[in-house]
Amino acid sequence: MLFWHVPAPNEALxxxxxxxxxxxxxxxxxxxxxxxxxxxxxxxxxxSLSLREAEISEDCVTQQGIRLxxxxxAVFKVGDDPTSIAxxxxxxxxxxxxxxxxxxxxxxxxxxxxxxxLTVEQIIRERDRVAQEVKDGSHSEMEKLGIVVDALQIQEIxxxxxxxxxLAAPHAAAVASAARxxxxxxxxxxxxxxxxxxxxxxxxxxxxxxxxxxxxxxxEQYNASAAQAGPLSQARASQQVIEEQTALAERQAALxxxxxxxxxxxxxxxxxxxxxxxxxxxxxxxxxEADARAYTERALAQARADANTALAASLRDGNQxxxxxxxxxxxxxxxAQAAAEGISGSRLTVLNGTDGIDEIASAIVGQGLAxxxxxxxxxxxxxxxxAPPTAPxxxxxxxxxxPRKAAPPRG
Numbered sequence: 361m362l363f364w365h366v367p368a369p370n371e372a373l374x375x376x377x378x379x380x381x382x383x384x385x386x387x388x389x390x391x392x393x394x395x396x397x398x399x400x401x402x403x404x405x406x407x408s409l410s411l412r413e414a415e416i417s418e419d420c421v422t423q424q425g426i427r428l429x430x431x432x433x434a435v436f437k438v439g440d441d442p443t444s445i446a447x448x449x450x451x452x453x454x455x456x457x458x459x460x461x462x463x464x465x466x467x468x469x470x471x472x473x474x475x476x477x478l479t480v481e482q483i484i485r486e487r488d489r490v491a492q493e494v495k496d497g498s499h500s501e502m503e504k505l506g507i508v509v510d511a512l513q514i515q516e517i518x519x520x521x522x523x524x525x526x527l528a529a530p531h532a533a534a535v536a537s538a539a540r541x542x543x544x545x546x547x548x549x550x551x552x553x554x555x556x557x558x559x560x561x562x563x564x565x566x567x568x569x570x571x572x573x574x575x576x577x578x579x580e581q582y583n584a585s586a587a588q589a590g591p592l593s594q595a596r597a598s599q600q601v602i603e604e605q606t607a608l609a610e611r612q613a614a615l616x617x618x619x620x621x622x623x624x625x626x627x628x629x630x631x632x633x634x635x636x637x638x639x640x641x642x643x644x645x646x647x648x649e650a651d652a653r654a655y656t657e658r659a660l661a662q663a664r665a666d667a668n669t670a671l672a673a674s675l676r677d678g679n680q681x682x683x684x685x686x687x688x689x690x691x692x693x694x695x696a697q698a699a700a701e702g703i704s705g706s707r708l709t710v711l712n713g714t715d716g717i718d719e720i721a722s723a724i725v726g727q728g729l730a731x732x733x734x735x736x737x738x739x740x741x742x743x744x745x746x747a748p749p750t751a752p753x754x755x756x757x758x759x760x761x762x763p764r765k766a767a768p769p770r771g
Contacts, residue, residue, distance in 0.1 A: 363397055367406060372438075372445045374405045374453070389442050389449075407449050408456060411437045411510070414464035420475035422483065429518030430475060430483075432491070434467050435511040436502070447506030463507060470497040480523060487514045 367373035373390040375397060388395075397404045416432040438448040452459050474493045475483060483490055491512045502509055519525060 363399060364395075367391060370408065370410045372407045372409055372449075374407055374445075374449055375403070377401055377403055389445050391440075391445075405449075405453060407438065407445060407453055409438050409440065409445075411435060412460055412463075414460045414467065416464050416468050416471060418468040418471055420472050422475055423477055423479050424523075426480055426523045427520055428475065428480065428483065428524075429516075429520060430471060430514060431516040431518070432467070432471065432494075432512060432514045434463065434509060436463055436507050436509045439506055439508045444503075444506035444508065447504060449506075451505055459507075463502075463505075466498055466501055467494060467512070470494045473497065480519075480527065483517060484524065487517075490514055 367390060371391075373395065375388040375390060375395065391409075412435070414434045414436065416430075416434060418430055420428050420430050422428060438444060438452075471490075471494050474490055474497060478486075478490065491514055495509055495512050498509070517524070
């Protein structure tokens with residue numbers, strides 16, 4: 361509307377000609393809302409509250425007499441309070457474009473005065489302190505102008521005499537040396553890391569090649585196993601057949617051995633045992649016959665000796681009856697030989713070994729001695745007469761007993 365004025369958020373509306381005042385100001389200040397402005401009677405003006413920037417570039421002389429080119433920047437604006445707006449309106453309402461230049465000059469003056477009381481080292485090392493002292497020194501002046509300084513920064517310190525360069529030379533050399541050392545260390549570390557990376561890469565390639573070779577070997581082994589599965593199965597089947605045939609052959613061999621044992625060996629052992637038994641029986645028979653002949657000869661020799669002794673005694677005593685006994689005794693060898701030939705020609709069965717032979721021989725000799733004894737007793741029975749000779753006792757049978765009397769023939 362023509363008579364309704366609304367200031368922007370960064371503007372202040374100044375209305376003069378009104379009876380209403382804001383403090384000591386002779387005009388009304390409106391911010392943040394609109395108001396009526398009466399034409400002819402009132403006049404409305406706008407004051408910008410926006411942020412402004414002033415660049416400061418000034419040659420300053422330090423406490424040491426060294427000239428420095430200091431470049432700084434100041435950020436400021438008109439204060440938001442009515443007093444600051446009123447002070448800035450009275451001074452800059454018609455010359456708002458020159459506000460940056462005026463504020464820059466004020467800051468330049470304070471900057472020269474502050475730098476003049478400091479050394480180069482302090483200025484270099486304590487820039488924030490320099491900026492804060494400049495702000496503090498210009499605070500009263502800025503307050504009178506209605507300006508609030510938001511920031512003051514020293515951007516660059518130039519040295520036309522080379523003092524800063526010379527001051528920085530040892531440090532620069534040390535820094536350069538440290539930089540070269542650091543660069544050498546960095547190169548060394550980089551080379552070591554490259555070597556480690558190369559070693560790791562080679563190790564990885566080796567492990568990869570080994571694993572690949574292992575995989576290929578496993579694959580080839582699996583393929584070979586798969587290719588050999590058929591022949592291996594056939595070989596196993598053939599091996600099982602051979603094992604079964606071997607077992608069958610072993611069973612057949614065992615059966616043949618048992619058959620040989622039953623049909624050949626055992627009959628052969630029985631025949632050998634029979635032959636061995638017969639041979640032992642013949643050997644015993646021959647030994648027994650030899651023993652019988654030897655015993656007979658010993659008995660005959662003993663009988664002859666006894667007969668000779670008796671004959672000698674009878675002749676010495678004049679006993680004629682003993683002559684017949686002597687003759688009988690002389691015939692005893694023929695009787696014993698006939699008895700021995702009868703024993704040798706007969707199938708004699710001896711039950712008690714050599715004792716049986718001894719008993720037979722004793723029986724024969726006993727019969728001869730019995731005849732001799734009869735002859736001795738004959739004269740005593742009938743003196744002066746000769747007793748008839750008695751028949752010799754019969755020979756013992758094969759079992760050592762007297763033979764049985766033969767039965768008379770029938771009819």
